[in-house]
Amino acid sequence: MDLSHLRLFARAARRGSFAAAARDLDMDASAVSRAVAALEAELGTRLLHRTTRTMALTEAGQAYLARVEPLLEELDRARDEVASARSEPVGTLRLTTSVAFGETCLMPLVPQMRARFPRLKLDLLLTDANLDLAAERIDIALRLAPEPQAELVGVKLFQTRYRVVASPAYLDRAGAPATPAEVQACPAIVFALPDFRSRWLFRRDGRVEDVPVSGALAISSGLAIRHAALEGLGLALLPDWLVGPDMAAGALVDVFPAYEVTATTFDTAAWLLYASRQYVPKKVRLMTQFLRERLTGAPAGSPTRTPARPQGGS
Structure with missing residues (x-):
């Protein structure tokens, strides 16, 4: 039995199509199809149902895949162990x-x-x-x-911790909100997802405030929201790993350092x-x-x- 046929069958079954398996391996889909057909001919049973649009395991294919995959994993493990003398992985x-x-x-x-x-x-x-x-x-x-x-x-x-940040230029021009409730009167740069664009939650000493937010700018990229905040276009809610260097450099200011803030979940x-x-x-x-x-x-x-x-x- 050709081991490569087993690997191609397992890959095609998990990927759901010959084309996807072929892309993974940088080969022609027809070659994957021929390998699976050869395996089926050797076993004398159909492993995959094919139509012009879909592919699914037969009952025999499901049973065969369940037995074959652990064997392929064991072969990979054996290969790794033999090559373990090498200091770096390949x-x-x-x-x-x-x-x-x-x-x-x-x-x-x-x-x-x-x-x-x-x-x-x-x-x-x-x-x-x-x-x-x-x-x-x-x-x-x-x-x-x-x-x-x-x-x-x-x-x-x-x-991770989220921060309400703004540029010094924006705060000089518009003033900084003194309380979370005042945020709803400020232009916000919001993340363009339903759960993120309509409210921010502020938590301090166990008390949570639900504050409506709105703005003329909704963006689907955290990197772009950061850029807009640096340009002074409003308040933005962004994670510390993204804006930490900007805050350290003074390019962005944490408007509510005493609060935990989120749009969905705090922790x-x-x-x-x-x-x-x-x-x-x-x-x-x-x-x-x-x-x-x-x-x-x-x-x-x-x-x-x-x-x-x-x-x-x-």
Whole structure:
């Protein structure tokens, strides 16, 4: 039995189409289709239902995939163990995070990643969509959330805090609101999502105030909201990891430093996530260690600090 046929079948089944599997592997969809057909002919049973628009596992295909995937994982584990004498991992590592977090906190680390793991190819997917780690073959996700999804292994990197910020020029021109209630009379630069554009929540000493906000500017990008705030276009609610350097430089001012503020949930954090499975590839283990050393407990505005201890091995 051709091992490559098994791998292509498993990839196509998880991705839901020959075309998606082919894109993952930089090959023709027809080659994936032929490999699966050859496997079906060898087994004497159909593994996948195909139509012009959809593809799904047959009952036999579901049973076969459940048996084959652990075997393929064991083969990958054996390969890693044989190659463990190498000091650096090889292959491709796929990592996803939001656009703003990626550009602000991840991209400054990329030169260090390349130097630390020269034989590792990095696929960095910066998107505000929460991609399915299994379906998209993602090894690691960096996400901002109250808590990780139950089916994923979650490592808390640091607690996040949101700030109501404005430029000194805006505050000189319009004046700073003295209380949260006064915010509703100020132009706000709001995030263009239903749960984010109509109110901000302020918490102090356990008391929460729900303050309506409005403005002529709604933007779907945290990076663009930051830019608008720097240009003096109004108040903005942004995370400390994004505006920490601006506040330290005096380019933005924290209007309510004594308050916790949010548009949805107060207690959120930056998480490092990866799929829960029996065997974690070496490349994932080492990259997880690398990111934890540089991001765990990072102070506001400095999430890419120098690690406190030397990097470990495998």
